[in-house]
Amino acid sequence: MSDTTVVPASHERARTSAPTLEDVAREAGVSLATASRALNGSTRKVADSYRERVEAAALRLGYTANLSAQATARGTSAVVALLVADIADPYFGQLAAGVARGADEAGLIVTISITERSLERELRLVRALRGQRPRALILAASRSDDSSAPELQAELDALAAAGGRIVALGPGAGEVRSVLVDNRSGARALGAALAARGYRRAIVLAADEGVRTSDERIAGFDAGFTSGGGSIDRIYRDGFTREGGHALMQQALRDGVEPGTLVFGVSDVVAIGGLVAIREAGRTVGDDIAVAGFDDIPASRDLTPALTTVHVPLEDVGYEALRAAVDNDWHPDAVVTQLDVRMRESTPDRS
Numbered sequence: 001m002s003d004t005t006v007v008p009a010s011h012e013r014a015r016t017s018a019p020t021l022e023d024v025a026r027e028a029g030v031s032l033a034t035a036s037r038a039l040n041g042s043t044r045k046v047a048d049s050y051r052e053r054v055e056a057a058a059l060r061l062g063y064t065a066n067l068s069a070q071a072t073a074r075g076t077s078a079v080v081a082l083l084v085a086d087i088a089d090p091y092f093g094q095l096a097a098g099v100a101r102g103a104d105e106a107g108l109i110v111t112i113s114i115t116e117r118s119l120e121r122e123l124r125l126v127r128a129l130r131g132q133r134p135r136a137l138i139l140a141a142s143r144s145d146d147s148s149a150p151e152l153q154a155e156l157d158a159l160a161a162a163g164g165r166i167v168a169l170g171p172g173a174g175e176v177r178s179v180l181v182d183n184r185s186g187a188r189a190l191g192a193a194l195a196a197r198g199y200r201r202a203i204v205l206a207a208d209e210g211v212r213t214s215d216e217r218i219a220g221f222d223a224g225f226t227s228g229g230g231s232i233d234r235i236y237r238d239g240f241t242r243e244g245g246h247a248l249m250q251q252a253l254r255d256g257v258e259p260g261t262l263v264f265g266v267s268d269v270v271a272i273g274g275l276v277a278i279r280e281a282g283r284t285v286g287d288d289i290a291v292a293g294f295d296d297i298p299a300s301r302d303l304t305p306a307l308t309t310v311h312v313p314l315e316d317v318g319y320e321a322l323r324a325a326v327d328n329d330w331h332p333d334a335v336v337t338q339l340d341v342r343m344r345e346s347t348p349d350r351s
Contacts, residue, residue: 019061027057039063079109080325081134083125085117085141086241089269090297091314095140095169098318106326108135115141117211117240119149126155136165136325139176140318167324169317170212177324178332181317183213183294186310186339187220190264190292193341194308195228198350199262199290202232205248205274206266207240214240217266217294233261240266245273253281259288260350268293268300268309275303275346290347305345312339 025035030050038046038054046054057063080103084092096112103110113129115122122141129137137159156166156176166176194202202225207214222232236252238244245265252263252274263278265271271293278289285291286305293300296311317337324330 019063021063023061024054024057024063027061028053030054077133077135078107079111079132079134080322081129081132081137082110082112083115083122083137083139083141084112085115087112087114089241090299091267091269091295092140094297094314095318095321098315098320099138099140099322100318101315102319102322102326106322108326117141119152123149123152123155126152126159130155130159130162130164133162134159134164136167136322138321138325139166139168140321165325167321169321177330179317179321179324180332181312181337182339183216184220184223186312186341187217187294188224189339189341190294190308190310191221191224191226191230192228193224193343194262194264194290194292194347195225195230196351197343197347199225199260199347200230201258201260202230202262202264203252203257204232204235204264204266205245205252205270206235206237207244207270208237211240214266221264230262240270242269242273242276245270246277247273249274249277250281253277253283257283257289260290262290262292262347265291265293268295268297268307271307271309272299272303275307285346286348290350292347296342301344303346308344308347309342310339311342313337 021035021039022032024039025032028035028050030053034046034050035054038051039058080099082096082099084096086092087096096110100110111134113125115125126137137156160166168176168178170178170180202221204218204221206218209215218235225232234252234255236248238248248270249263257263263271263274265274271291275285275291278285278291283289290308292308294310294312295314296309300307300309320337324332
């Protein structure tokens with residue numbers, strides 16, 4: 001008689017193959033439907049006791065959901081794709097934090113891609129992401145006139161037709177939901193407040209012409225500043241970066257900047273680059289050359305002197321973009337983004 005132990009084929013399959021959702025349901029002592037709802041991001045609520053049992057069983061068995069199969073069955077995956085211009089910019093980091101908070105509540109996963117403010121790169125990314133069938137695509141990179149290019153719009157329309165929802169921070173077209181920040185009114189309030197402090201001459205450090213956020217902030221600042229008796233002497237343009245602000249301020253200083261001039265950077269990172277250039281030139285920020293920014297990133301409060309700016313609740317904006325992506329009854333009229341001027345030591349009162 002042989003001493004060899006014969007293992008049934010069914011047992012061998014269970015030992016060597018990946019665990020299935022049926023295995024998890026059996027291990028947890030729940031129905032297959034309950035296990036699926038607990039693990040696959042269903043909108044139907046599962047009691048905490050059942051969810052914990054299912055998650056514990058999945059962990060013991062080493063089960064992971066087949067996202068590709070889910071995407072095929074549903075038409076979309078449990079993924080939200082977020083496109084930003086520059087992940088090193090705190091502006092986009094705070095937006096991403098808000099998106100991630102909302103995604104966690106909705107049981108979704110966030111992926112982040114970087115456009116570097118390039119239309120060609122954005123087009124390639126959207127085309128690649130469309131093949132992954134994301135539940136939603138959030139376009140958080142600074143929108144420009146190129147953003148409405150026919151090739152890009154065609155890719156966005158195709159993604160929407162396949163069941164993905166498109167959300168843009170700023171105006172969109174087609175099936176795009178828009179989460180708007182009133183950059184113009186915030187910059188207008190800043191310009192008026194600084195004119196009331198006695199400033200009469202200003203230099204603007206801006207992004208390239210056609211970048212909508214930058215252009216809206218310039219227009220708003222100009223309207224508010226001139227209404228209070230001030231005027232913009234010069235506008236310098238480069239990238240929407242700290243390095244760009246630094247280079248622009250260096251050029252402005254070479255051209256000559258009189259004491260008492262106000263420098264407005266269209267974002268805090270641009271303004272911070274300008275502030276550094278002023279110091280490197282041996283000039284003083286504040287009483288000599290005043291500096292203001294826009295966004296109120298955390299670093300703006302930590303500078304010496306602290307930076308005057310416009311507070312934008314960036315995490316809340318990111319969270320609202322996620323809600324726009326997943327809520328069927330979401331409506332932009334219900335969204336109010338409050339922007340507040342924050343006066344600090346970089347613009348002392350000259351009135």
